[in-house]
Amino acid sequence: MKLISATPSPYARKVRIALAEKGIPFELLTEIPWNENTTVPQHNPLEKLPVLLLDDGSTVYESSYILEFLERRYPDPPLLPADDDGILAAKRLDVLANGICDAVVLVFFERLRPEAHRSLPWMDRQLRKVFGGVAEIARLIGDRRYAVGDRFGLGDIAAASALGYLEVRFKEFGWRRQYPALSRYMDGLMQRPSVRDTVPYPQAISSAVV
Ligand SMILES: N[C@@H](CCC(=O)N[C@@H](CS)C(=O)NCC(=O)O)C(=O)O
The missing domain is CATH 1.20.1050.10 (Glutathione S-transferase Yfyf (Class Pi); Chain A, domain 2)
Structure with missing residues (x-):
């Protein structure tokens, strides 16, 4: 699994924290999404990071949706309350x-x-x-x-x-x-x-x- 991230991005930080808390190994790919040479548009039609690149070639984007994805695919430890x-x-x-x-x-x-x-x-x-x-x-x-x-x-x-x-x-x-x-x-x-x-x-x- 790889994560396209940017160093100031609060949205990417949410995903990085969740991945770390869940102990999910990933490769951090740091980009500048505002520069013309960014690869982000190849993976997300909305042209925004964070983007999670999965090993099967599919992508997951939008920080809240990525966190939802992680919670469902990697429920332990949970990052959502039980109730x-x-x-x-x-x-x-x-x-x-x-x-x-x-x-x-x-x-x-x-x-x-x-x-x-x-x-x-x-x-x-x-x-x-x-x-x-x-x-x-x-x-x-x-x-x-x-x-x-x-x-x-x-x-x-x-x-x-x-x-x-x-x-x-x-x-x-x-x-x-x-x-x-x-x-x-x-x-x-x-x-x-x-x-x-x-x-x-x-x-x-x-x-x-x-
Ligand atoms: N709602 C999105 C916001 C993501 C976002 O705005 N990312 C910025 C970097 S901090 C970006 O890639 N912007 C490029 C653009 O809007 O063209 C999320 O939560 O993932």
Whole structure:
């Protein structure tokens, strides 16, 4: 099994954490999906990573769907709670995390435009989603050690990936200062090798994107 990933990608990080937690061996293929020479479009018509390349030649793409795929094909250890309420709570956090990251990506590329071409209303709209999404994650997690129930799982993977992404792309937000309990929660997650070994960092995009 191979995973096409990018070093800053919170979506790919979710998959890397899940693979590590489940002890599934895989080869990490690091690409820059925004560059013209990326192989991603050969494997995913939506042209986004992460993409899981299976040994039989088939592909699985979209981070939440990949996590669902892994949960069904490799159920042990589970990364979803056993009860419906727990599953729904974890998936809600995944929805929030993806929404935050999608908005951060939009702001990131808007900021790459020449200043005169940037849309401030558009950026404000996206930033509201980021601030609102993080506030909601902070409210849902409160001062617990794990996002849902008493063990590490999808909710934590999603929250850690989104919060870690903010540190790379939107450091000035300072979410740790605003949400001390969430900051302590993140420090706790960083004790796990799967989270610690996948800390995101930027890549140099060479192609024109916007
Ligand atoms: N909803 C997708 C988002 C994936 C995504 O936006 N990936 C970025 C890298 S972080 C990408 O490959 N973007 C290339 C593009 O949109 O053309 C997921 O959860 O996998």
